[in-house]
Amino acid sequence: MSRLVVVSNRLADPRKPAAGGLAVALGESLQRTGGLWFGWSGNIADNTADGEGHLHTRSSGKVTLATVDLNQNDYETYYEGYANSVLWPVFHYRLDLADFNTRYLAGYRRVNQLFARKLKALLRDDDIIWVHDYHLIPLAAELRALGCRQRIGFFLHIPLPPALMLAAIPQHEWLMRSLFSYDLVGLQSEADVSHCIRYMTTEAGAELLADQRLRAHNATVQVRAFPIGIDVQEFRRLGQSQDALDTYESVRREYSRRQLLLGIDRLDYSKGIPQRVRAFSELLERYPDNEHSATLLMIASPSRDSVHAYADLRHELEGLCGAINGNFGDLDWMPVRYIHRTVARRRVPGLCRASRVGLVTPLRDGMNLVAKEYVVAQDPDDPGVLVLSRFAGAAEQLKDALLVNPYDTQGMAESIQAALHMPLEERQRRHRALLENITRFDVHWWRESFLAALGASSP
Ligand code: F6P
Numbered sequence: 001m002s003r004l005v006v007v008s009n010r011l012a013d014p015r016k017p018a019a020g021g022l023a024v025a026l027g028e029s030l031q032r033t034g035g036l037w038f039g040w041s042g043n044i045a046d047n048t049a050d051g052e053g054h055l056h057t058r059s060s061g062k063v064t065l066a067t068v069d070l071n072q073n074d075y076e077t078y079y080e081g082y083a084n085s086v087l088w089p090v091f092h093y094r095l096d097l098a099d100f101n102t103r104y105l106a107g108y109r110r111v112n113q114l115f116a117r118k119l120k121a122l123l124r125d126d127d128i129i130w131v132h133d134y135h136l137i138p139l140a141a142e143l144r145a146l147g148c149r150q151r152i153g154f155f156l157h158i159p160l161p162p163a164l165m166l167a168a169i170p171q172h173e174w175l176m177r178s179l180f181s182y183d184l185v186g187l188q189s190e191a192d193v194s195h196c197i198r199y200m201t202t203e204a205g206a207e208l209l210a211d212q213r214l215r216a217h218n219a220t221v222q223v224r225a226f227p228i229g230i231d232v233q234e235f236r237r238l239g240q241s242q243d244a245l246d247t248y249e250s251v252r253r254e255y256s257r258r259q260l261l262l263g264i265d266r267l268d269y270s271k272g273i274p275q276r277v278r279a280f281s282e283l284l285e286r287y288p289d290n291e292h293s294a295t296l297l298m299i300a301s302p303s304r305d306s307v308h309a310y311a312d313l314r315h316e317l318e319g320l321c322g323a324i325n326g327n328f329g330d331l332d333w334m335p336v337r338y339i340h341r342t343v344a345r346r347r348v349p350g351l352c353r354a355s356r357v358g359l360v361t362p363l364r365d366g367m368n369l370v371a372k373e374y375v376v377a378q379d380p381d382d383p384g385v386l387v388l389s390r391f392a393g394a395a396e397q398l399k400d401a402l403l404v405n406p407y408d409t410q411g412m413a414e415s416i417q418a419a420l421h422m423p424l425e426e427r428q429r430r431h432r433a434l435l436e437n438i439t440r441f442d443v444h445w446w447r448e449s450f451l452a453a454l455g456a457s458s459p
Pocket residue numbers: 010019020021022023133134157158303304
């Protein structure tokens with residue numbers, strides 16, 4: 001059997017809590033198949049005289065982890081720059097936050113070339129290579145340029161925006177052309193697939209063949225949706241851990257006379273966190289029965305805080321939370337509890353289960369796995385309600401959530417009120433339907449269906 005080689009910018013580090021769905025999903029799914037996981041070490045180091053980052057390898061269960069360090073300049077231009085100040089904002093429909101500094105592209109290309117060189121030395125002829133996310137879009141093109149002939153698939157964990165928005169990236173033609181070096185491109189949703197096909201046929205002159213295959217530049221690539229899922233059994237097991245049970249008990253005790261609403265995100269402008277706080281404020285304003293009762297617990301783990309837009313968001317949020325607590329809070333009740341720290345993953349199921357409402361309200365999101373975890377953590381006899389943004393990729397699958405428009409403050413407040421007062425029978429019915437979908441399309445379905453399609457693609 002071929003060895004699976006996974007490549008991503010960030011790897012799951014068993015010594016640290018994983019931030020973001022990618023590392024969790026890949027970590028869990030690679031433990032099943034075994035293989036090689038290649039990416040950035042997470043370290044910034046002075047590189048050696050030849051300008052190459054050191055390669056470190058170690059084993060974790062059935063997986064060999066191979067990582068390279070980045071130097072300070074590459075970190076700034078590739079990671080903070082092109083990946084997180086160009087591609088991240090544009091792919092999340094935030095052209096206003098993009099910084100098209102010309103230094104960034106050179107760093108992005110340099111690191112993709114570095115990854116290709118280091119990885120090539122580790123490859124076997126019959127490896128199957130699976131590249132992940134926006135940091136590494138041109139990696140297959142760089143590998144091909146070095147003579148690699150293996151099958152290579154790509155999965156984009158974030159949304160793919162409409163063609164005209166992509167066209168705002170000065171190097172969009174080069175970037176999108178590099179997708180033709182892959183045999184298969186996987187996206188999170190059907191909306192993303194339609195954007196990709198439209199871009200390729202209108203901007204890149206590609207021909208659309210059967211089975212969502214696109215032909216241009218003497219190459220054919222198939223583009224399909226593979227919505228990512230969670231490891232349901234693993235998350236359930238986590239929910240039975242002592243930490244999760246203790247967390248559940250202590251939160252229940254503390255909020256026994258209150259209704260808890262929960263949000264767990266990386267502190268990112270795509271997550272719609274200020275919009276959520278405004279909707280919560282509107283809820284308290286419009287429906288005073290929630291005073292002294294509804295409490296919004298928001299856990300926003302620190303993320304990319306050296307990028308300006310993230311620092312700005314942090315200040316905005318601190319101001320908003322302070323204002324709402326000042327306006328509505330009382331001696332024995334603070335409406336918003338905002339925590340800007342990472343909470344241990346093993347406590348997450350307990351927090352979800354203890355909350356009456358899960359608020360997942362991004363302005364745009366590739367999928368959002370917290371939405372799925374919230375549902376799985378619930379007690380089926382007395383489940384909480386998932387309030388989900390229609391702009392999360394998960395909304396294509398989770399139609400039994402209460403779908404909201406996070407830009408509509410009043411509408412979101414009304415939906416939260418409906419969630420807080422939803423009759424038990426409706427909560428149970430929605431929960432059953434959501435759970436069925438999440439269990440069926442779990443992370444193993446995602447991995448197996450992607451790899452089966454990659455195996456079947458013409459090399
Ligand atoms: O899931 C999307 C994603 O951007 C991943 O690629 C990334 O690893 C994760 O979010 C967390 O972000 P970062 O790696 O920048 O800390």
